Amino acid sequence: MGITQIISGKLKKRKKKNSWLATVxxxxxxxIICLPLLMIPGGAFADSSEIRQMLSPVLGExxxxxxxxxxxxxxxLEHFYRLLVASPAFYKLFWNTVGMTAxxxxxxxxxxxxxxxxxxxxxxxxxxxxxxxxxxxxxxxxQVMLLPQYIVLQKFELYGNPAAxxxxxxxxxxxxxxxxxxxxxIDSEILEAARLDGAGEMQIFLRIGLPxxxxxxxxxxxxxxxxxWNLVEQPMAFLEEQxxxxxxxxxxxxxIAQAGFxxxxxxxxxxxxxxxxxxxxxxLEEGITYIGMKE
Amino acid sequence: xxxxxxxxLVFYLLPFLEVVRRSFLKSGNNAFVGVSNYxxxxxxxxxxxxxxxxxxxxxxxxxxxxGISLILALLLRNLVLRRKFVSVMLLPMAVPAAVMVLVLxxxxxxxxxxxxxxxxxxxxxxxxxxxxxxxxxNSGWALVIVLCSFLWKNTGYMVILWLAGLSALPxxxxxxxxxxxxxxxxxxxxxxxxxxSGTTFTIGMLSVLQxxxxxxEVWMVAGSYxxxxxxxxxxxxxxxxxxxxxxxMAALTVLLSLVLLVVCLCLQKRLEQNIR
Numbered sequence: 001m002g003i004t005q006i007i008s009g010k011l012k013k014r015k016k017k018n019s020w021l022a023t024v025x026x027x028x029x030x031x032i033i034c035l036p037l038l039m040i041p042g043g044a045f046a047d048s049s050e051i052r053q054m055l056s057p058v059l060g061e062x063x064x065x066x067x068x069x070x071x072x073x074x075x076x077l078e079h080f081y082r083l084l085v086a087s088p089a090f091y092k093l094f095w096n097t098v099g100m101t102a103x104x105x106x107x108x109x110x111x112x113x114x115x116x117x118x119x120x121x122x123x124x125x126x127x128x129x130x131x132x133x134x135x136x137x138x139x140x141x142x143q144v145m146l147l148p149q150y151i152v153l154q155k156f157e158l159y160g161n162p163a164a165x166x167x168x169x170x171x172x173x174x175x176x177x178x179x180x181x182x183x184x185x186i187d188s189e190i191l192e193a194a195r196l197d198g199a200g201e202m203q204i205f206l207r208i209g210l211p212x213x214x215x216x217x218x219x220x221x222x223x224x225x226x227x228x229w230n231l232v233e234q235p236m237a238f239l240e241e242q243x244x245x246x247x248x249x250x251x252x253x254x255x256i257a258q259a260g261f262x263x264x265x266x267x268x269x270x271x272x273x274x275x276x277x278x279x280x281x282x283x284l285e286e287g288i289t290y291i292g293m294k295e
Numbered sequence: 296x297x298x299x300x301x302x303x304l305v306f307y308l309l310p311f312l313e314v315v316r317r318s319f320l321k322s323g324n325n326a327f328v329g330v331s332n333y334x335x336x337x338x339x340x341x342x343x344x345x346x347x348x349x350x351x352x353x354x355x356x357x358x359x360x361x362g363i364s365l366i367l368a369l370l371l372r373n374l375v376l377r378r379k380f381v382s383v384m385l386l387p388m389a390v391p392a393a394v395m396v397l398v399l400x401x402x403x404x405x406x407x408x409x410x411x412x413x414x415x416x417x418x419x420x421x422x423x424x425x426x427x428x429x430x431x432x433n434s435g436w437a438l439v440i441v442l443c444s445f446l447w448k449n450t451g452y453m454v455i456l457w458l459a460g461l462s463a464l465p466x467x468x469x470x471x472x473x474x475x476x477x478x479x480x481x482x483x484x485x486x487x488x489x490x491x492s493g494t495t496f497t498i499g500m501l502s503v504l505q506x507x508x509x510x511x512e513v514w515m516v517a518g519s520y521x522x523x524x525x526x527x528x529x530x531x532x533x534x535x536x537x538x539x540x541x542x543x544m545a546a547l548t549v550l551l552s553l554v555l556l557v558v559c560l561c562l563q564k565r566l567e568q569n570i571r
Contacts, residue, residue, distance in 0.1 A: 022370040030383040057406035065411025115299035141507040148310030171302030230391040251393035266394040277389035
């Protein structure tokens with residue numbers, strides 16, 4: 001049963017009530033969650049002097065407190081203009097982010113799909129132990145792997161190279177796990193029937209595994225995208241030169257005095273993430289339940 | 296399968312074993328020093344501070360996150376607008392940390408928006424004492440800020456897990472109880488709560504792991520040497536890494552992964568028990 005159905009309550013007929021109190025509480029919660037996001041357009045579209053005036057207390061130029069306009073008084077595209085026309089560095093870092101994320105996602109698909117399918121469709125010696133290992137590796141936070149990965153990257157002389165960030169991520173076990181869970185949703189009778197009818201293993205994978213397990217694949221890609229679009233610790237630890245950084249590491253280094261520019265960068269970073277979120281939301285929800293799901 | 300496993304071996308397993316080995320060696324000349332690296336770690340003041348802080352953060356963050364998300368899931372599960380609310384609550388997952396941190400800096404500055412609003416309110420209500428702005432990041436409030444950003448980011452994720460757990464409960468029992476006149480409290484106490492025990496455990500363990508993953512935001516807001524209440528184990532690892540103190544870092548890595556390993560194994564065992 002998919003989470004989409006669970007959430008929309010299609011499978012189990014559930015009596016839906018319009019409980020006002022619950023709706024109001026949830027609405028409040030949703031509002032609080034959105035509140036910080038509402039500040040972003042105000043920063044990105046206000047002109048420099050307006051931002052300077054709003055933020056002057058933070059900049060140490062005035063007493064009193066910040067006064068934020070959700071809708072700027074003097075809306076302008078000045079920061080975007082500066083970003084797109086006058087900042088070649090921005091392009092470089094933007095394409096770093098895009099390139100890194102794309103390379104990681106493609107790599108994860110190429111490496112992860114066969115592994116996930118092997119775990120889902122075959123019984124082999126040591127499978128359970130190996131799978132347990134994969135699960136533990138996917139749950140460990142990056143800081144635990146910081147020194148081990150540094151040692152490997154040094155050994156292969158990859159330190160400082162974008163591959164230092166890409167390669168370990170490609171072999172991350174997390175997407176394998178999510179895709180595996182997607183494949184296990186396929187009815188095993190279908191696979192057996194196909195085998196009986198003489199389909200080769202490759203054919204079964206291509207004709208049955210890929211189309212029926214696509215929810216898991218999409219979930220893995222959405223979760224990975226949101227993770228790697230937002231990369232901070234890995235590039236910080238393994239990339240030395242700023243020209244190789246992704247935007248997510250560059251943005252926090254911007255001085256608060258350039259807030260308008262920083263907000264414009266934020267908008268550019270945010271849009272692809274929101275786009276993927278909107279497109280892949282059902283997959284995202286499904287993927288999250290895979291993590292906590294019983295076998 | 297094989298290339299995938301080879302990669303896992305090369306980038307995860309083998310280097311990890313190498314770190315285990317190095318945790319018994321002195322960095323530089325690679326002389327065997329037994330457990331002396333571990334002794335260095337245990338007598339290190341920064342380590343003791345970081346352990347205390349991390350444990351305290353976890354002890355606060357995990358129950359609060361689980362509580363809030365459970366309440367929201369219970370409120371949400373019969374609502375008409377459920378899907379819309381879940382989308383909004385998940386939204387923070389899509390917001391890059393850097394963007395969130397930029398907004399946060401303006402909100403929590405000593406002369407920032409939050410202090411401004413609180414001052415505005417307290418000036419209107421004459422009874423309240425005069426509010427002097429709080430320097431959130433350089434006082435005990437730092438932990439509160441960290442907690443809020445942790446909750447903001449993870450609530451939606453946990454709500455979904457609770458909803459999935461709730462939907463796995465057999466509907467008939469609840470309906471039968473309702474017919475027999477069970478009130479809301481009884482329904483929760485006798486039917487939902489026991490039925491959720493497996494889910495509770497899973498979500499608890501996942502919350503612990505999320506606490507460790509929330510370091511990214513903490514570092515971006517407060518830097519490598521934050522206020523001492525929010526100096527966590529990850530700061531210590533990161534700073535030792537930058538100072539190239541690899542021998543004690545290896546020992547700490549091994550210690551931390553042992554603790555996390557226990558968490559992971561409990562989680563796994565639980566998931567396997569659920570099959571039966």
